[in-house]
Amino acid sequence: xxxxxxxxxxxxxxxxxxxxxxxxxxxxxxxxxxxxxxxxxxxxxxxxxxxxxxxxxxxxxxxxxxxxxxxxxxxxxxxxxxxxxxxxxxxxxxxxxxxxxxxxxxxxxxxxxxxxxxxxxxxxxxxxxxxxxxxxxxxxxxxxxxxxxxxxxxxxxx
Numbered sequence: 001x002x003x004x005x006x007x008x009x010x011x012x013x014x015x016x017x018x019x020x021x022x023x024x025x026x027x028x029x030x031x032x033x034x035x036x037x038x039x040x041x042x043x044x045x046x047x048x049x050x051x052x053x054x055x056x057x058x059x060x061x062x063x064x065x066x067x068x069x070x071x072x073x074x075x076x077x078x079x080x081x082x083x084x085x086x087x088x089x090x091x092x093x094x095x096x097x098x099x100x101x102x103x104x105x106x107x108x109x110x111x112x113x114x115x116x117x118x119x120x121x122x123x124x125x126x127x128x129x130x131x132x133x134x135x136x137x138x139x140x141x142x143x144x145x146x147x148x149x150x151x152x153x154x155x156x157x158x
Contacts, residue, residue, distance in 0.1 A: 001026070006143060006155040008051075015128065015143065015154070016052045024056040025132045026139050030099040036065035039096025041077055042128055043089040053128070055084065056095055070096045091120075093128030093146070103133035103142045105151065113146035 004017040021042070028038035040058020044051050057080055064071040072094075081091045094113065098104070113129045120127075126145040133140035143155040 001139075004141075004157060005050075008145070008154065013049045013051065016050050017130075017141070018052060018054050021053050021056045022139060025095065025097075025130070025141065028059065028097055029132060029134045029139075030067075030097050031134055031136070034067070035099070036067055037070035037097050037099070038065065039063070039070040039072060039094060041072075041080060041091055042093045042095055042130065043084045044092045045089060051092065051128075053092065055089060067099060090124075091122075092124065093130070095130040095132065097132045097134070099134055101133050101135040102140055102156070103131040105129065105131055105142065105144060105153075110144075110146070110151045113144070113151055114148055117146055118148040 001019045001022045003019055004022065006015045008015055030037065038059040040056055042053050043055040044053045058072060059065065060073055060076060062073040062076060084091065109129060109131065113127055117127045126147045129144040129146055129151060131142045139157065141157045142153060144151045144153050
């Protein structure tokens with residue numbers, strides 16, 4: 001699987017999904033009707049003008065999952081953020097699956113990421129929200145940038 005690079009507006013920056021992250025997304029897609037949403041956190045390295053997403057975590061047994069919802073174990077995620085930071089990786093957002101071919105964020109997804117951005121201690125201009133669909137032929141990802149006031153769709157890989 002090749003990396004995916006997404007330009008971030010006219011900033012000169014790019015968001016890069018590394019192959020290991022894309023494979024993790026692919027393994028967790030919801031293909032069958034009883035499969036539950038999966039999700040986790042995204043961790044990145046900042047390399048020049050690139051934000052390279054190198055690790056996607058989760059899901060974990062302690063997460064609450066249904067066919068159409070995902071609620072992570074936030075205490076575990078907070079520990080994970082501290083552990084990854086010690087390894088030089090920065091928390092930059094969340095990912096989860098949707099049981100649809102072309103994933104679209106729900107109002108709950110948007111509100112949750114805006115709230116997370118506002119309550120977190122960081123120096124970022126935005127968090128990333130990646131939603132993974134269940135298209136069989138290819139990996140479909142909707143990528144959004146979120147801050148306290150808005151979430152903006154920057155790319156749909158379909």
